Amino acid sequence: MSWFSSSGSRDKKEQRTTVEAEPQIHRSLALSALFEEFRRGRKLQVLDLGPAIGSNVEFLSQFGCKIYIEDLYAAHSARGVGGLGETEEAGPQFFAEFLPTSEPASFDVVLAWDTFNYLTRKELGAFMRHLAPFCHPGTVVFALISILKTIPAQPIRFRIVDEQNLAYEVRTAATRPAPRFVPAELNDILRGFRVDRSFLLRHGIQEYLFVKEGERR
């Protein structure tokens, strides 16, 4: 179907080196903190920027939230090699198409997983500027930023095992350079959001919970 183009030319190359290793389970301290938000008792609106994963939907269903699934990497890679590039102009247009406003949404939680690692600095800035109107003060963004030199050529698939553990499914042995966003840089790129909590994990992933600034409703 034309509106699903999850395999751009970048992906086609990468699929040759698909790995089917057992998923590794890592404890996620940020995830534990994130679920505090879910236990507040009201119906949350959750934006999942990863692919549709049934077990995650099933897990989140216990909280009675509304889940929006918009696979950022798939949409991004569908644009072909080079993605958006470093042009300032392409970002807003792309993201307006990616996250349309057909249904008014105000997200309480954004599950970014590791998708930010697959955007350039300008793309990430453009994306966050586009996302901001869909958020409100107190909106939490959960992101996993690699501090390593390289990352898998495709985003990892993360499955929520429970409130403290994530299963990592690396889908390719191929790698690509990581943007290696540093905290100060992220503070600048994600203007309007502040780092609420951050945890550096042994396997080179820094977990972040960003919170939209402003008076919480």
Added chain:
Amino acid sequence: MAWKRDDSPGTNPQPEPQSPPRPMNSAAPAPPVPEAPRKSGDRATIGPSIFIKGDLAGEEDLVIEGRVEGKVDLKQHNVTIGKNGRVKADVFGRVVTVEGEVDGNVFAQEQAVLRQSGAVRGNITSPRVTLEDGSRFKGSIDMDGSRAGGSGAGKAGAGEGQAANRSNAPATAASAG
């Protein structure tokens, strides 16, 4: 209606030998059909060569292997969009199973199932939603009426956190061990 009757109990009906495509008009009066008692397992099939432009409603289960551009409204019955099926409109059913493609919203009173081969662009509203791995989905999922509240249970895992920070200041990076 020119749907093909399929009373077999199987879940994936095999397409019948294809006849030349016939123009369809859902608004046209249906030809007289002899009344016969229907078993609960009755279901209708829209074959792969059929294209329907218009709303569909009925009182039996439905399998769509063809193309439908119009609301599918069988709230009390099961609707299956087969691997060849394409629906461009909202789908209402008791259990809605998508193996093909839906460009519209899905409302399932009991359960919505998106199979591996399936694709939905639209919103799914159902108390139970199953997304199989490999399925394609773009939209929202609303499971209103599902279990509320979360269990605090958590599986113990090896502590991996090395640095924790809760402040407005950026996290201090520690070396990965």
